[in-house]
Ligand code: IPM
């Protein structure tokens with residue numbers, strides 16, 4: 001038996017808990033059927049934590065995340081918490097986890113499953129076979145830069161400030177991850193900023209260029225402005241392999257890339273820290289979709305993005321590529337059989353509930369492992 005892996009599960013708000021419930025069934029399946037097992041703890045985050053503890057993330061849960069091998073995160077947020085003070089908002093829980101664990105590298109793959117190519121808003125030929133990876137810097141930039149806040153001016157009007165800041169080392173470490181990922185894939189990297197307008201963009205381009213020259217000249221590097229990148233993503237997405245970009249551009253471009261695949265409900269992500277002396281990285285895995293409060297509690301949500309996030313965890317945190325592939329294959333098979341949650345339904349498919357999707361996945365896993 002392999003040793004236990006310490007796993008923290010944070011279902012959060014909205015559709016987070018119901019999607020996570022199905023993934024927990026898959027984790028249990030692994031416990032029973034495979035050699036890998038998990039020492040699993042569950043905690044509150046976001047609005048759920050605020051309701052119980054008055055804060056979107058307690059120090060205890062933060063410490064638990066620090067001590068676990070990996071965290072699987074659901075989603076946070078909902079309209080009932082929209083008017084809370086800034087530091088109590090559900091999203092602060094997620095941002096605190098990212099920042100305090102220093103999870104600077106956010107991997108957001110956008111892969112078109114063959115069975116879903118027609119669900120994309122783009123023509124099939126533009127997206128069929130698409131497999132790109134957006135690498136978003138996650139702990140710097142305008143999300144955390146100081147000064148930030150709202151002040152009142154002498155004339156009574158208000159002034160709001162956010163600050164975009166990047167240092168050489170922050171750019172270097174994420175660019176390095178980008179080059180390494182590109183080498184394992186199509187060997188092409190697009191570095192995306194706005195060097196035509198922003199000082200951080202100029203520095204970004206300078207640092208990436210220098211690193212490329214010094215250590216990664218075998219990788220094909222191209223620089224692109226962020227606005228052009230948004231346009232190119234919908235014009236001809238297959239020109240990209242890996243895109244490395246800052247926190248805010250990465251937030252926007254990854255939603256755009258997500259929709260190329262047909263549904264936000266399909267997309268997983270991994271947020272990784274720097275490797276420690278043993279090579280282990282702190283890590284958090286989460287679906288790219290949000291809490292979708294409009295469909296929460298209705299057993300309609302798509303659990304596949306959370307499931308595929310769990311697969312990424314198996315691959316990146318636990319080096320269990322075969323088990324990750326098994327999970328991914330189960331998801332593909334279920335889709336190939338025409339089963340769809342409502343978000344990815346199309347003519348001729350069978351619309352299933354969140355729970356039924358979980359049932360079908362377990363059946364597929366049983367069949368694949370038989
Ligand atoms: C994301 C989300 C978050 C972000 C929100 C929930 C804080 O949009 O992970 O893309 O802006 O980073």
Ligand code: MG
Pocket residue numbers: 251252255
């Ligand atoms: Mg986002």
